[in-house]
Amino acid sequence: MPKVSDAYREARRDEIARAALRVLERQGVRDTSIADIVDESGLSTGAIYSHFSNKAELARYIVGRFLIVRIDGLREAAERGEIRTPREVLLEILRNFDDNGLPAGLVVQFWGEAMVDAGLHAEMSRTAAHLGGSLTAALRPWATSAAAPAEVDQLAADTARTIATLLQGFVANTAVFGPRDIDEYVASVATALRT
Amino acid sequence: MPKVSDAYREARRDEIARAALRVLERQGVRDTSIADIVDESGLSTGAIYSHFSNKAELARYIVGRFLIVRIDGLREAAERGEIRTPREVLLEILRNFDDNGLPAGLVVQFWGEAMVDAGLHAEMSRTAAHLGGSLTAALRPWATSAAAPAEVDQLAADTARTIATLLQGFVANTAVFGPRDIDEYVASVATALRT
DNA sequence: ACCTGAACACCGTTCAAGT
DNA sequence: ACCTGAACACCGTTCAAGT
Numbered sequence: 001m002p003k004v005s006d007a008y009r010e011a012r013r014d015e016i017a018r019a020a021l022r023v024l025e026r027q028g029v030r031d032t033s034i035a036d037i038v039d040e041s042g043l044s045t046g047a048i049y050s051h052f053s054n055k056a057e058l059a060r061y062i063v064g065r066f067l068i069v070r071i072d073g074l075r076e077a078a079e080r081g082e083i084r085t086p087r088e089v090l091l092e093i094l095r096n097f098d099d100n101g102l103p104a105g106l107v108v109q110f111w112g113e114a115m116v117d118a119g120l121h122a123e124m125s126r127t128a129a130h131l132g133g134s135l136t137a138a139l140r141p142w143a144t145s146a147a148a149p150a151e152v153d154q155l156a157a158d159t160a161r162t163i164a165t166l167l168q169g170f171v172a173n174t175a176v177f178g179p180r181d182i183d184e185y186v187a188s189v190a191t192a193l194r195t
Numbered sequence: 196m197p198k199v200s201d202a203y204r205e206a207r208r209d210e211i212a213r214a215a216l217r218v219l220e221r222q223g224v225r226d227t228s229i230a231d232i233v234d235e236s237g238l239s240t241g242a243i244y245s246h247f248s249n250k251a252e253l254a255r256y257i258v259g260r261f262l263i264v265r266i267d268g269l270r271e272a273a274e275r276g277e278i279r280t281p282r283e284v285l286l287e288i289l290r291n292f293d294d295n296g297l298p299a300g301l302v303v304q305f306w307g308e309a310m311v312d313a314g315l316h317a318e319m320s321r322t323a324a325h326l327g328g329s330l331t332a333a334l335r336p337w338a339t340s341a342a343a344p345a346e347v348d349q350l351a352a353d354t355a356r357t358i359a360t361l362l363q364g365f366v367a368n369t370a371v372f373g374p375r376d377i378d379e380y381v382a383s384v385a386t387a388l389r390t
Numbered sequence: 391a392c393c394t395g396a397a398c399a400c401c402g403t404t405c406a407a408g409t
Numbered sequence: 410a411c412c413t414g415a416a417c418a419c420c421g422t423t424c425a426a427g428t
Contacts (some may be wrong), residue, residue, distance in 0.1 A: 169364020
């Protein structure tokens with residue numbers, strides 16, 4: 001197991017992926033060519049193809065490595081048994097999205113790409129499953145106090161998917177129609193569905 | 196004003212756009228070439244370029260003509276002064292999306308496309324403004340009974356954007372993670388944000 | 391006026407040749 | 410083993426020539 005060489009390869013892949021991400025943020029998925037990434041990275045076409053078998057694998061790597069929502073804090077709170085309401089969980093995940101500086105427009109473009117690229121869709125399902133697991137765990141204490149024992153798991157899982165959907169709605173809406181205040185959004189959803 | 200000839204031109208554009216839409220549903224935006232549309236329509240490259248100045252204009256035409264959510268019923272109900280709660284409005288718009296057979300995956304792909312195509316973004320903003328206006332009108336009776344006179348317009352407009360966001364979330368979520376029951380989704384959002 | 395289809399510049403990917 | 414860059418098949422778009 002050549003540890004050093006593996007680390008070198010990985011660093012090189014990261015270097016290429018970061019250069020690609022800079023171009024993607026500037027020009028978008030459709031208008032980013034391999035030639036653009038060649039220019040931005042200072043490498044050659046062949047160099048890139050010796051680290052990624054094609055453009056789709058590079059996209060997959062970027063999505064799995066850089067376009068993920070981190071919510072370690074929520075999982076830990078759940079393990080300590082602290083109760084977080086779905087509303088608190090939603091607010092935390094929305095703030096995390098903002099703070100990590102994930103570009104909403106680029107995320108939406110990759111959703112579109114996943115509709116047409118099975119490998120990218122699989123990668124997104126993988127990272128989403130991880131997020132879904134953390135959300136479900138974070139919601140279980142609340143679900144336990146809100147449902148009969150037999151229905152706790154179902155309630156936690158359904159609510160996790162709902163929170164993911166609310167996040168996706170926020171991402172798609174702000175990408176297309178411009179920024180919106182997070183607290184105002186959550187308050188508005190709560191008011192709207194109260195009746 | 197050559198009425199007949201204009202109608203003919205429009206029919207021809209429609210014919211091309213419908214052929215393109217069939218290919219788009221099969222292959223997705225990225226993997227649909229002009230050559231594919233040529234094959235599906237039975238016309239030639241030049242014939243298509245004599246009716247649309249480029250692929251972007253064809254996309255714009257398809258989005259404005261076929262990928263819109265119709266909610267005439269809501270606007271009429273509002274004009275009759277009937278009160279619809281935001282929840283009822285949301286359910287109606289979600290059912291409309293489903294019933295019209297709008298392909299969620301394709302809609303998400305066009306959102307991504309709009310991130311990179313200013314003309315398409317403008318077209319989407321236009322149709323969204325129309326939807327937003329209908330939603331705001333449909334929500335005004337409810338807003339009148341829920342807020343002080345001075346805040347009615349703001350509440351109706353904010354709630355309209357929220358409902359649009361909830362629709363977008365549903366579209367993105369089902370496109371990426373598969374179908375979900377509409378009533379269960381709305382009930383889950385309501386439960387999640389009650390606390 | 392509408393249509394044809396060959397021609398052009400550019401794209402993603404490959405591969406013989408270098409180090 | 411990694412890298413180079415010319416070469417290949419394909420894409421969107423144009424345009425001289427037809428009807």
